[in-house]
Amino acid sequence: MKLADITWCPGCSNFSILASVQNTIKELGIEKNLAITTGIGCHGKIFDYLPYSGVYCLHGRAIPTGIGIKIGNPNLKVICFTGDGDTYAEGIGHFIHACRYNIDMTLIVHNNQTFSLTTGQPTPTSEPTYKDKTMLIGSFGQPLNPIKLALSAGASFVARTYANDIKHTTEILKQAIKHKGFSFVEILQPCIIFHDTRKILSENIYKINTSKNLDEAMKKASEYNYNLKGKIPVGIFWQEEKQTLEEQWPQLKNLMDKNLMWKDL
Amino acid sequence: MVRVNILFGGQAGQGANELAETISNILVKAGYYVFNYRDYGSFVRGEHNFNILCISEKPVYSYDNEIDILVALDKKTLDLHSKKLKKTGAIISKEQGLKIDTAKIIEQHKLDKRIENMIFAAVLVKLLGLNINELNNYIDKKFRGKSLYEDDIKAAKIGYDLTNKKLNILPKSDSKEKIILTGSEGISISAIDSGLDIYFAYPMTPATPVMHILAKYETKKDSKFMMFQPENEIAVANMALGASFAGARSMVGTSGGGFDLMSEALSLQGISEIPLVVYLASRPGPGTGIPTYSMQQDINIALYSSHGEFPRAVIIPGDAEECIQATNSSFYLSQKYRTLSIILSDKHVAESKFTLTSVPKVNEIKTNFAKTDKNYAGARCLPGINICKASSYTHDEYGIVSELSSVNISMLDKLNKKTEIMNKEILSKFETIKIYGKNNAKNLIIGAGSVKGVILDSLDEINSRFLQIIYLAPLDIEKIKKEIKNCKGKIYVVEYNSTGQLAQIIEDKCRVKVEKILKYDARPFTPKDIIKRVH
Numbered sequence: 001m002k003l004a005d006i007t008w009c010p011g012c013s014n015f016s017i018l019a020s021v022q023n024t025i026k027e028l029g030i031e032k033n034l035a036i037t038t039g040i041g042c043h044g045k046i047f048d049y050l051p052y053s054g055v056y057c058l059h060g061r062a063i064p065t066g067i068g069i070k071i072g073n074p075n076l077k078v079i080c081f082t083g084d085g086d087t088y089a090e091g092i093g094h095f096i097h098a099c100r101y102n103i104d105m106t107l108i109v110h111n112n113q114t115f116s117l118t119t120g121q122p123t124p125t126s127e128p129t130y131k132d133k134t135m136l137i138g139s140f141g142q143p144l145n146p147i148k149l150a151l152s153a154g155a156s157f158v159a160r161t162y163a164n165d166i167k168h169t170t171e172i173l174k175q176a177i178k179h180k181g182f183s184f185v186e187i188l189q190p191c192i193i194f195h196d197t198r199k200i201l202s203e204n205i206y207k208i209n210t211s212k213n214l215d216e217a218m219k220k221a222s223e224y225n226y227n228l229k230g231k232i233p234v235g236i237f238w239q240e241e242k243q244t245l246e247e248q249w250p251q252l253k254n255l256m257d258k259n260l261m262w263k264d265l
Numbered sequence: 266m267v268r269v270n271i272l273f274g275g276q277a278g279q280g281a282n283e284l285a286e287t288i289s290n291i292l293v294k295a296g297y298y299v300f301n302y303r304d305y306g307s308f309v310r311g312e313h314n315f316n317i318l319c320i321s322e323k324p325v326y327s328y329d330n331e332i333d334i335l336v337a338l339d340k341k342t343l344d345l346h347s348k349k350l351k352k353t354g355a356i357i358s359k360e361q362g363l364k365i366d367t368a369k370i371i372e373q374h375k376l377d378k379r380i381e382n383m384i385f386a387a388v389l390v391k392l393l394g395l396n397i398n399e400l401n402n403y404i405d406k407k408f409r410g411k412s413l414y415e416d417d418i419k420a421a422k423i424g425y426d427l428t429n430k431k432l433n434i435l436p437k438s439d440s441k442e443k444i445i446l447t448g449s450e451g452i453s454i455s456a457i458d459s460g461l462d463i464y465f466a467y468p469m470t471p472a473t474p475v476m477h478i479l480a481k482y483e484t485k486k487d488s489k490f491m492m493f494q495p496e497n498e499i500a501v502a503n504m505a506l507g508a509s510f511a512g513a514r515s516m517v518g519t520s521g522g523g524f525d526l527m528s529e530a531l532s533l534q535g536i537s538e539i540p541l542v543v544y545l546a547s548r549p550g551p552g553t554g555i556p557t558y559s560m561q562q563d564i565n566i567a568l569y570s571s572h573g574e575f576p577r578a579v580i581i582p583g584d585a586e587e588c589i590q591a592t593n594s595s596f597y598l599s600q601k602y603r604t605l606s607i608i609l610s611d612k613h614v615a616e617s618k619f620t621l622t623s624v625p626k627v628n629e630i631k632t633n634f635a636k637t638d639k640n641y642a643g644a645r646c647l648p649g650i651n652i653c654k655a656s657s658y659t660h661d662e663y664g665i666v667s668e669l670s671s672v673n674i675s676m677l678d679k680l681n682k683k684t685e686i687m688n689k690e691i692l693s694k695f696e697t698i699k700i701y702g703k704n705n706a707k708n709l710i711i712g713a714g715s716v717k718g719v720i721l722d723s724l725d726e727i728n729s730r731f732l733q734i735i736y737l738a739p740l741d742i743e744k745i746k747k748e749i750k751n752c753k754g755k756i757y758v759v760e761y762n763s764t765g766q767l768a769q770i771i772e773d774k775c776r777v778k779v780e781k782i783l784k785y786d787a788r789p790f791t792p793k794d795i796i797k798r799v800h
């Protein structure tokens with residue numbers, strides 16, 4: 001299969017994410033049983049650069065399509081690649097419910113705090129002072145804190161990394177994919193064209209250890225509110241063992257126990 | 266042909282619907298044909314609702330507003346419906362006509378309050394001249410082992426002995442036992458038999474009954490089927506596509522509002538060519554409309570929803586039996602051509618009860634799996650076995666994005682080719698239209714879906730042939746034109762909407778002027794309405 005020529009801007013942090021993802025999948029050896037879904041945006045282009053099965057979904061819908069794939073064949077590993085416009089704006093409802101369902105799947109959000117592909121409009125995690133062509137007087141409203149949202153919606157694995165730290169991102173992605181249940185990894189990334197946060201992010205990130213309880217995790221998550229000020233915690237905020245949706249559904253459990261597809265029943 | 270109409274009315278929760286069902290079951294067992302219309306509002310308890318049961322010795326698909334027997338579980342039913350009673354008609358109620366003091370009976374015999382409608386049923390069984398054993402057999406089948414069983418048997422006997430009156434209004438039946446099914450039951454049974462693995466839906470009347478029926482299949486021992494109710498219809502459609510991509514046979518169900526929310530995903534279906542069956546049970550609109558009543562305003566969205574150009578089949582069944590066939594064909598087409606199949610129905614088809622002499626057999630549906638997706642119509646590959654990529658972007662034969670003009674052309678050419686091959690198969694092998702009535706009849710009546718029954722029931726009186734459209738897409742223009750050409754009288758199009766959506770399509774595609782017979786009070790036609798309007 002001939003993959004697409006890469007059309008990200010030279011120097012785009014998506015190259016680093018691509019490298020982390022390739023490392024992770026190779027190291028875990030999950031190529032064969034893998035299906036990916038992607039949203040629409042610069043991040044989504046990763047679909048055409050990876051030689052794996054999957055669906056290049058509609059904007060905002062990579063999560064439900066990914067859940068569908070998992071229900072359609074629970075023996076597949078499913079990874080969803082989305083953007084902050086994609087998941088936090090267009091698809092926010094799906095995000096909350098995915099945390100709640102605890103289906104065994106990994107969600108990666110490439111968060112550059114801007115709609116890059118549509119040339120730089122603000123997203124729900126843009127800092128309040130963000131300005132662009134459509135928001136000449138700034139974008140009002142407080143940024144959403146997706147880490148806190150995921151924690152309160154019941155996600156069983158919640159992490160954040162910095163795109164250009166490939167080693168750390170690979171390490172976290174490996175743990176996320178290995179985690180049994182819904183894992184959410186937000187990758188903070190600069191968009192060197194519309195939201196160049198390289199300096200701020202690289203100077204302010206610091207690594208955390210996984211919290212022992214939810215209160216502590218919430219506190220850690222509250223340390224940074226996406227306003228590009230102060231320290232930015234990265235690492236795994238929270239991880240817990242919970243029954244997955246597939247384990248509780250007799251039909252799906254049966255498919256997993258016997259390693260079958262629906263058509264084989 | 267004799268038509269006996271019985272109206273059952275009461276407060277929601279009092280059991281008018283159950284009473285109508287009890288009588289229907291007894292009658293089809295005794296060989297009669299029944300049509301059971303259910304009229305209820307968007308409420309759960311307390312408000313008025315009613316059923317009209319039409320009984321005949323011949324197939325019957327509609328009811329009349331001239332009532333032979335009025336069974337009133339409450340006073341409001343008398344107030345609302347007495348004017349529909351024929352001069353010769355009878356009333357069973359607590360207040361007038363054949364008076365039944367259920368409260369007294371219940372107290373005297375220390376019966377459970379909930380068996381009130383069984384007393385009514387027994388009185389009615391007697392009036393109709395049926396044997397009490399037929400009621401007892403039904404109670405036995407339905408309630409043996411349940412807590413009210415003893416009380417039901419007692420109530421039946423007491424009710425039956427309350428009167429010696431018999432109305433000689435029932436014709437003689439052929440004594441061959443029949444089956445009653447709703448359109449929703451037809452859809453559900455057929456979906457399961459067509460190999461449905463996962464049904465995705467978010468509740469919306471009148472599509473919801475299919476969820477309720479399928480839920481029973483899900484909880485059967487060793488069930489090979491599941492149902493999933495996600496957060497909204499957008500998730501429903503996208504999940505169903507994901508599941509279908511992974512190899513599970515998937516179907517979604519909704520009404521107009523939910524269908525609107527799905528329309529972007531249906532466009533994704535078009536470009537990604539992941540098989541999908543959509544059940545669209547439409548209801549009066551726009552907006553939230555009237556949830557529990559019936560209209561046909563969604564013909565256009567079934568045909569033209571969603572951006573871009575891509576193949577689709579739209580089938581519009583007119584009764585429970587046709588629901589079975591339409592669902593089976595939908596699965597066949599969606600699997601074979603990896604396309605979108607839409608089954609369009611409405612509350613009148615979904616929730617009315619139809620009589621069948623037997624349940625039609627459905628065909629087993631096979632899916633061809635292959636290493637790659639290169640051949641669009643036909644084989645498909647599966648993730649986990651091969652590498653397969655489905656894309657919402659314009660893509661090459663491997664599913665990789667491309668903005669080249671040549672790729673855009675070849676992708677659309679291929680989708681159009683698929684439409685062409687699929688339509689050719691449908692038009693040559695499937696029953697795309699049905700024709701009823703005498704060859705030399707004067708007028709031609711055209712209709713689709715839920716108008717079928719009432720037109721059939723009027724046909725003897727209106728000197729017309731009836732052309733029923735089963736496939737809205739592809740529309741069998743040649744066959745329709747031929748019927749139009751042969752018609753010496755007027756051409757009517759009958760439909761439940763205010764603008765004549767089907768009439769417009771017929772006029773545009775067949776280059777003919779038609780007369781519209783429209784009804785848009787959200788209630789069904791009776792044969793009298795049709796007879797009045799055809800000249």
Ligand SMILES: Cc1ncc(C[n+]2csc(CCOP(=O)(O)OP(=O)(O)O)c2C)c(N)n1
Pocket residue numbers: 039040041042043044059082083084085086087110112114115116117118123
């Ligand atoms: C329904 C719909 N609305 C809008 C768009 C246009 N659109 C394409 S990408 C995008 C935003 C992408 O932002 P994000 O998800 O943050 O991805 P990024 O480009 O930053 O990686 C939008 C609004 C679309 N494709 N579909």
